[in-house]
Amino acid sequence: MSLAGTIEEMAEEAKKASRELRILGSAQKDAALELMATKIIEKQADIIKENEKDLNNAKEQGLPSAMIDRLTLNEKVIGEMAAGLREVAVLPDPVGEIPGMWKRPNGLLVGKVRIPIGVIGFIYESRPNVTVDAAALCLKSGNSVILKGGSEAIYSNLVLAEILARALNEASLPQKAIQLIPTTDRESVNILIGLDNYIDMIIPRGGEGLIRFVSEHSRIPVLKHYKGVCHVYVDEFADLNVAGDICFNSKVQRPGVCNAMETMLVHEAVADSFLPAMAERFHEAGVEIRGCPRTVELIPGSKPAGEADWPAEFLDLILAVKVVSNMEEALDHIERYSSSHTEAIITNDYNRSQRFLAEVDSSAVLINASTRFNDGNQLGLGAEIGINTSKLHAFGPMGLVELTSSKFIVYGNGQTRN
């Protein structure tokens, strides 16, 4: 069969499976997730063996050691995958929730009930544990999933998806609820995003190029996870110790992720007292500073920032720094350059904190806390499948609830419309 035929058949089977999934009770889904955790541990020798094929290919291709680390599955990582499955099993099931019902003047009783979305196409370029995480979240929220992982992890992903699908079968759930596209052919992405008769939502996770390609070509709605150009604004009324710790954490704790700070904005009234000491701390951590003219004056040895630095997602130990003469300038800068991901203010002034919360149009806006908290787990949603940077459906981290939709249910007793 052609690749297009194979993928279309997978999508058709996924849709059939979703009809069974949407009426499953939580107990059945949770039991399947527990069984998956058990099977992942039982089969860890097989997993490690398949993973070695990916690792050998990676070494042959000369991939950097950091990438090889991310690709490696050992007993510890496999144990974490199993633990992740069990964590999803104990999260509350969003499906079936009816937050409230109301009575219409004609006696109709109307409510909205949470339902699964249906079939999700998940396209990713990350480490193989994402295969397991994404499958778990989709199953728990009652959705079928078609996974398209990165070519560098194909053997690992295949063995993991097979273990998960067999566990579904053993738990008497539809095996086709979790399927992985068994090829590294990039054309499969093109095929997948055209199957709008079967697939309800596409989630791409990976580099900006992948996400842009999928968004521009998909006939299915896409929830995108674009870049994070996150700002921290150190206000003139900030506690400078708090500001120092938060800015340091936001930049340095894990610089390669989307919720790391990329630009620091400092009110001019505190620039003298804050910047030189902060620069010292950043310098010791290996952070390169690219500053506005005032910053360069205050931090000897810092580089001047170019126009390209303000909208940049460095994902590295590089920080753009700008001194602003007032809060408006900070807000204007954020409005212009932010990617609507995460912004924080450091201040002890009540009115400024409230104004920042109200005016900044990003998926998470924080007062006196690190940007690194914009994450499904950290905000209390449980595990997340991605961070949506468009405002449709769910803005920000997407957990189980965000993988559902809702329908209206209406209890009548013969009502007709005039």
Added chain:
Amino acid sequence: MSLAGTIEEMAEEAKKASRELRILGSAQKDAALELMATKIIEKQADIIKENEKDLNNAKEQGLPSAMIDRLTLNEKVIGEMAAGLREVAVLPDPVGEIPGMWKRPNGLLVGKVRIPIGVIGFIYESRPNVTVDAAALCLKSGNSVILKGGSEAIYSNLVLAEILARALNEASLPQKAIQLIPTTDRESVNILIGLDNYIDMIIPRGGEGLIRFVSEHSRIPVLKHYKGVCHVYVDEFADLNVAGDICFNSKVQRPGVCNAMETMLVHEAVADSFLPAMAERFHEAGVEIRGCPRTVELIPGSKPAGEADWPAEFLDLILAVKVVSNMEEALDHIERYSSSHTEAIITNDYNRSQRFLAEVDSSAVLINASTRFNDGNQLGLGAEIGINTSKLHAFGPMGLVELTSSKFIVYGNGQTRN
């Protein structure tokens, strides 16, 4: 300036205006809506004069009289537009609502607050009052809107949009929050749906061709309002008087709309007692019946249904009828042919009513009530801007709440991540 340049400039201005809109209080928005209502009445002579240009063009082009009726603006219709504006003014403002907040173990206080989406592109082919309704709903929900109406209503739409924008200005709100594309050139649709730097959501409302074109070509997320192939299933335990009234209402009360019944499914146990009398009633109302073989036996003179009749949205006094041997057959038929819009069951059996609610995957599922109730006003959402038949963002009727998104707000006191 080129058309592309003009529309891009409009989109840029709309985005600027949205920054002001998102922090406006309800009182200011409501005052502007009231002022719009006053101005619409004050300027009714101008409106009628411009509308006459459209009507003359329509007559010259030989448009059918039903279309000319829909296009006509007279004192009564203008009064209804003003009343519609006042109705939106008194609806609750969804923006700023925080349904709840929660404390994280590290002391962070986290909540989600409703925010406007930003800039909405609204493409429609309907009567000119939609210009006013859509503008009102977008303003109240804090969104800028760029309107692209049908060419047959261009003069009417232009004068209405101008009155609304002037009222915004007089109310000290950003005038560019409501803009209408001042051309009948269809290329403007293409331009509009490519401006993903400025526009957050596209809502197309009109024929299936328009919606399909927009969905396939837009670089901006689209909330589509596809067809409604709505079913009523008359169960063996239905009260047949109730079934008769509901089926009649669902088909005949307004056959040209998306929530009218297109297929009636009848359990074979009641087919003999229900169908002949029902067919008589439909016959008197001018409804043509296209039936399965058993239906044709029971209703002398009815036509046999072809395969194309089951997925058809007739939008007319035509009804497909099928006798089913059990509830599973009804559910399978709905699963196969429904457009996920609206389905109803008529039954007095508790378990069947619950099963239908649970298993049918449509935006509204009703027990013992007419399909015609799937409408924002009828379900209690207030006015609606459309009915979304994809499961993303908001499934079903979209009122003010569905024109918003939400962001996370986080109150910290120095938290950093480990």
